[in-house]
Amino acid sequence: MEKADIQDYKFLFILDAVRKDHTSLYNYGRNTTPFLKEISNESTIFNWSFAPSSFTRASVPSILTAKYSINTINGFSKIPSSEYTLIKDIKQKGYKTALFTANIITSSEVLGLDSVFDYVWEDFNETEINRPDILFSSAKSVFLALKKYVDNNKNKKNFIVVHLMEAHGPYTPDIESIFEQDKIFNKDKRKITRIAPDSFLGITKAVLDKYAVAPRYQLLNTLKGPNGEIEDYETNVNKYIAKYDMGIRKLDDSLKEFINYLKFKKLYDSSTLAITTDHGELLGENNIFFSHGNDTSPALINIFLLIKFSGQKQKKEINSNTSLIDIIPTIFNLESKLIDGKNALKKDKQELIYSFHPQCVSVIDKNLMLMLHNGPYSSEIQILQNKMSGDLLFLTKEMEIKNFVENFSKFNSDTHISFFKKNNSAFKEVKNIDKYDVSSMTNHILKLLLQKNFSNLSNKITTIDDQFKKDFETIQNQIDNLEKIKKNIINLETLLNQKEEFLKKIQDSEWYKLWQSYNYIKKIVKNKL
Amino acid sequence: MTLKDKIKQAKKVIKEAAEKWDNNTIAVAWTGGKDSTLILHLVKETFNGKIPFKVMFNDSTLEFPEIYDFVKKYEKDWKLDLKWVKHLPEDLESYKNTNNLEEQMEIMRIAKINAINFALAEYNLNAFISGIRKDEHESRSQENYFSKRSTHWRVHPILDFTINDVWDYIHQFKVPYVNLYDKGYKSLGEKPFTNPVSDPNAPERAGREATKEKTMKRLRALGYW
Numbered sequence: 001m002e003k004a005d006i007q008d009y010k011f012l013f014i015l016d017a018v019r020k021d022h023t024s025l026y027n028y029g030r031n032t033t034p035f036l037k038e039i040s041n042e043s044t045i046f047n048w049s050f051a052p053s054s055f056t057r058a059s060v061p062s063i064l065t066a067k068y069s070i071n072t073i074n075g076f077s078k079i080p081s082s083e084y085t086l087i088k089d090i091k092q093k094g095y096k097t098a099l100f101t102a103n104i105i106t107s108s109e110v111l112g113l114d115s116v117f118d119y120v121w122e123d124f125n126e127t128e129i130n131r132p133d134i135l136f137s138s139a140k141s142v143f144l145a146l147k148k149y150v151d152n153n154k155n156k157k158n159f160i161v162v163h164l165m166e167a168h169g170p171y172t173p174d175i176e177s178i179f180e181q182d183k184i185f186n187k188d189k190r191k192i193t194r195i196a197p198d199s200f201l202g203i204t205k206a207v208l209d210k211y212a213v214a215p216r217y218q219l220l221n222t223l224k225g226p227n228g229e230i231e232d233y234e235t236n237v238n239k240y241i242a243k244y245d246m247g248i249r250k251l252d253d254s255l256k257e258f259i260n261y262l263k264f265k266k267l268y269d270s271s272t273l274a275i276t277t278d279h280g281e282l283l284g285e286n287n288i289f290f291s292h293g294n295d296t297s298p299a300l301i302n303i304f305l306l307i308k309f310s311g312q313k314q315k316k317e318i319n320s321n322t323s324l325i326d327i328i329p330t331i332f333n334l335e336s337k338l339i340d341g342k343n344a345l346k347k348d349k350q351e352l353i354y355s356f357h358p359q360c361v362s363v364i365d366k367n368l369m370l371m372l373h374n375g376p377y378s379s380e381i382q383i384l385q386n387k388m389s390g391d392l393l394f395l396t397k398e399m400e401i402k403n404f405v406e407n408f409s410k411f412n413s414d415t416h417i418s419f420f421k422k423n424n425s426a427f428k429e430v431k432n433i434d435k436y437d438v439s440s441m442t443n444h445i446l447k448l449l450l451q452k453n454f455s456n457l458s459n460k461i462t463t464i465d466d467q468f469k470k471d472f473e474t475i476q477n478q479i480d481n482l483e484k485i486k487k488n489i490i491n492l493e494t495l496l497n498q499k500e501e502f503l504k505k506i507q508d509s510e511w512y513k514l515w516q517s518y519n520y521i522k523k524i525v526k527n528k529l
Numbered sequence: 530m531t532l533k534d535k536i537k538q539a540k541k542v543i544k545e546a547a548e549k550w551d552n553n554t555i556a557v558a559w560t561g562g563k564d565s566t567l568i569l570h571l572v573k574e575t576f577n578g579k580i581p582f583k584v585m586f587n588d589s590t591l592e593f594p595e596i597y598d599f600v601k602k603y604e605k606d607w608k609l610d611l612k613w614v615k616h617l618p619e620d621l622e623s624y625k626n627t628n629n630l631e632e633q634m635e636i637m638r639i640a641k642i643n644a645i646n647f648a649l650a651e652y653n654l655n656a657f658i659s660g661i662r663k664d665e666h667e668s669r670s671q672e673n674y675f676s677k678r679s680t681h682w683r684v685h686p687i688l689d690f691t692i693n694d695v696w697d698y699i700h701q702f703k704v705p706y707v708n709l710y711d712k713g714y715k716s717l718g719e720k721p722f723t724n725p726v727s728d729p730n731a732p733e734r735a736g737r738e739a740t741k742e743k744t745m746k747r748l749r750a751l752g753y754w
Contacts, residue, residue: 077752077753077754078753078754104744104745104748105748105753109745109754110745110753110754112754124744133740133743133744134747135741191679193646194643194646195639197623197632197635197639199632199635201623201626201627201632201636202619202622202623202626202636206619207619216635221679223672223676223678223683229638229641229642230638230642231641231642231645231659232645232683233642234679235679235680236679239679381752384751384752384753385629385752
């Protein structure tokens with residue numbers, strides 16, 4: 001094959017903090033992702049995809065290693081470059097690997113990517129409005145660099161990861177939102193009533209019951225004091241959400257522009273494009289606004305994923321559960337016992353999916369999500385600050401179910417267990433669960449939880465317990481009936497045997513012979529007559 | 530613009546505010562510091578010795594004892610309709626639960642606005658008069674005398690005053706001030722976070738500028754690696 005014929009580009013686009021239900025892919029009321037909708041007609045849509053964690057620092061390394069955080073060395077803190085064996089495997093397959101990131105959290109220094117990728121672009125050139133020492137870069141500058149890179153590496157096999165920040169807060173502070181004053185905007189009358197520190201320190205269930213809380217770094221339209229203190233801020237929730245949606249639209253527009261460029265260069269058809277996010281965003285769930293990394297609830301971890309495979313022309317929908325740790329094994333068709341991720345197109349449909357957070361874990365079954373949360377709503381910053389003290393964390397590196405249930409049971413204050421059931425394309429919180437929703441694995445977790453005594457969980461546990469008792473009784477009755485039938489069958493068999501024996505005895509008896517002789521004689525006499 | 534012009538303009542802004550809203554729904558934000566005490570004095574001068582608005586003192590519980598004495602004295606002497614607004618108990622609880630100085634400072638910065646917003650709703654306020662000045666910080670240089678916020682209006686009568694104007698006014702009109710300024714304090718924050726400045730030419734507030742090293746340092750401090 002001529003060198004010029006090699007056209008193998010595999011792109012992985014991570015659009016930070018984009019909520020599934022705020023995309024046009026899932027029929028959001030605003031036209032946020034017209035381009036994703038368009039490209040979905042020739043892509044594979046994974047309708048039930050899950051982020052392996054709810055914050056970038058944990059989620060992206062999981063995506064890049066195809067391992068859950070707690071299966072990597074150091075778990076939620078910096079993992080060593082030796083963990084990125086997957087990227088090394090891809091290199092071995094002859095791919096040139098590159099990372100283009102607009103997020104300083106996925107910079108090579110923070111992620112420990114020391115010479116993992118062949119090339120890393122990380123020119124952070126903009127400053128966040130409320131955190132003057134946090135840098136990022138715009139999609140515009142990322143794509144400018146990416147186009148140059150694509151041009152310069154045309155005759156190679158390429159794997160390129162691109163991480164973009166437009167939807168991450170503070171939401172598009174410099175751009176007017178096209179969604180202001182629309183129906184959704186005018187309907188939303190909610191107001192922010194309290195600011196939390198970026199670490200969410202001190203935010204408990206009691207605070208959330210009373211106030212609508214947003215972290216300080218997200219505040220827009222602020223009046224700032226001379227020492228950086230905020231004297232006033234935008235309190236209308238609709239303003240923020242209109243701007244958040246505008247960020248998603250900006251991402252969609254810039255992706256479209258880049259893909260048009262690939263088309264123009266005749267690289268599009270042969271390219272594989274995976275487009276997803278690293279986590280969602282809370283927009284008022286549980287009274288938490290404009291935040292992520294607080295738990296692993298559906299708004300944060302049930303995310304969108306589409307993959308346009310090279311040459312794909314038809315839309316395909318996958319409705320079994322998929323994790324983002326499956327993306328790389330899927331686009332490279334990789335199988336390995338050393339990783340947790342699998343080719344999503346060949347996956348066992350019954351397999352459970354997890355999402356991990358140092359103080360929370362979600363287990364996703366066929367139709368149900370189970371979430372265990374230890375109570376505080378600390379964000380990643382505080383979790384990282386407290387990682388040594390362990391006073392907030394119940395997850396350890398060992399992933400076995402018995403360990404996380406065991407650890408979870410140590411938290412006796414403000415812990416909660418929640419159930420969410422699939423409902424159209426989203427999850428809905430439910431109080432009771434149906435036995436058909438849970439597989440034997442989830443059953444096992446629930447049983448382990450039931451063995452523990454949480455006073456504040458008794459209601460839910462009782463609900464589950466009652467359900468189990470009911471189910472058990474039904475099955476027990478059925479078994480009892482079967483036993484009865486079985487007994488009757490055995491009795492019948494015995495009777496039949498006895499009948500056989502009796503017949504044999506009769507046949508062997510003198511009386512029977514006599515009776516046979518009698519019948520014989522009777523027959524002859526009849527004939528003679 | 531001379532100081533005289535600036536005073537005239539400040540009084541005009543105060544009068545306009547008094548005409549625009551029911552005076553019961555206007556509050557002066559008083560910290561006990563020099564700028565907001567100057568505002569109180571200006572309001573008093575504008576209305577012939579009376580202060581027709583509410584006066585809101587936001588108590589972090591961590592103020593200097595001198596501030597508490599000062600506030601109590603002038604509440605009486607100037608017959609103020611003083612609303613003593615304490616930080617919300619949940620914020621004070623969070624403050625107690627961390628030993629990290631930077632986090633404590635962040636909590637206190639947030640606690641202030643949480644308490645003010647609580648009071649704005651509690652007292653049904655339409656307008657809030659505060660003593661911010663353009664020369665304090667770049668972020669304030671774009672401010673107007675009247676600034677519409679999402680829940681209320683902010684009124685800034687001394688926007689044009691410089692730091693020198695403030696001291697000239699204080700001396701000229703014998704406005705009382707806390708003696709901490711004479712001990713080298715340039716700007717009064719909560720006691721645990723405020724130190725006197727030895728360099729007389731030091732800027733009133735210091736600015737910050739982002740670099741990659743700074744960001745990395747911050748992330749490292751937060752435990753990112």
